Amino acid sequence: MQPSPPTPQVTGARDPFQEPRREDCPWCGSPRLRTRLRASDPLRHRPGTFVLDECRDCDHVFQNPRLTAEGLAFYHRDFYERHLEEFAGRVLSARAVRRRHRAAAYALSALRDPESWLDVGTGHARFPEAAKEFFPYTSFDGLDPTARVEQALLEGRVEEAHRGYLTTPGMAHRLRSRYDVLSMFHHLEHAPDPRAELRAALTALRPGGYLVVEVPDPGCAFATLLGRWWLPHGQPRHLHLLPLANLRAELETLGCTILVTDRKAPHVPYDLSAALALPLASVPSFLRAMAAPVIDVAAILDHTLAPLFRRTFFSNAYRIVARKEVGAVT
Secondary structure, eight states, X not given: OOOOOOOOOOOSTTSTTBOOOOSSOTTTOOSXXXXXXXXXXXXTOOSSOEEEEEETTTOXXXXXXXXXXXXXXXXXXXXXXXXXXXXXXXXXXXXXXXXXXXXXXXXXXXXXXOSEEEEETOTTTHHHHHHTTTOTTOEEEEEESSTHHHHXXXXXXXXXXXXXXXXXXXXXXXXXXXXXXXXXXXXXXGOSOHHHXXXXXXXXXXXXXXXXXXXXXXXOHHHHHXXXXXXXXXXXXXXXXXXXXXXXXXXXXXXXXXXXXXXXXTOOSOHHHHHHHGGGXXXXXXXXXXXXXXXXXXXXXXXXXXXXHTTSTTOOEEEEEEEEOTTOOO
């Protein structure tokens, strides 16, 4: 059994796991920032506090100070991914996850039959697995910063596995103009530089190809009501939360045509149940068992009220489908 890596001491800008604190917005450059959230790691309860700042001008939300590459790698280690997936399994059943992936694939089935598709941030490649039902002649590849994508390759859920980010040195060049569709389901919030990741995504797409981006909505009313216990705040792993208007404008600036904007279907019904389960993530199992009936009631409320939440500012995610036009910036 290999020893666990040392715990980072998250104390401020001098810490090797954190960059210096920014005094301006990384999206629009405005110095008008406010602190949106201060939170510790809710899953592993390691020392330190993480801060999310929000720009008063463009509403972009970002981790400040941001994790360094070393810090991000630390929190992406497989042992953390396993812990996160165990927690997610208590909030959303495997059946619910499969149903959500299948619904997303069905919603995209109006796209003309693509020859090749890259799913970025694919994890275990559950979306490509579900999408093959609707795109039986499409070749699905996966890209992810963790070893999960390599396991997905071994188990036949993707045909090629790429480890890293689109902005990993050499990655965009290797994947240039290879794909008809590129999807990012809850990936962009993990990217150190979302703008660079979007440009690299367009580099990997052929002209006329489609980019599918689904991300948490920082404007969700639950974010204000639940604070540190709103699961999509995702500290310390979520580095950026992008408002819909900002992402639309960026894609249009890069030369894309927005085809679909959806704030209903991407909503994941877990806000209330996750807010109750997060504080219990590291307590003894008998305490979690005692609280299970309350979490079950919250989960029922999440699903019962989901049709209403999807049509209001309680929707917790949105999806954009854009087409890369000839001459788009890459």
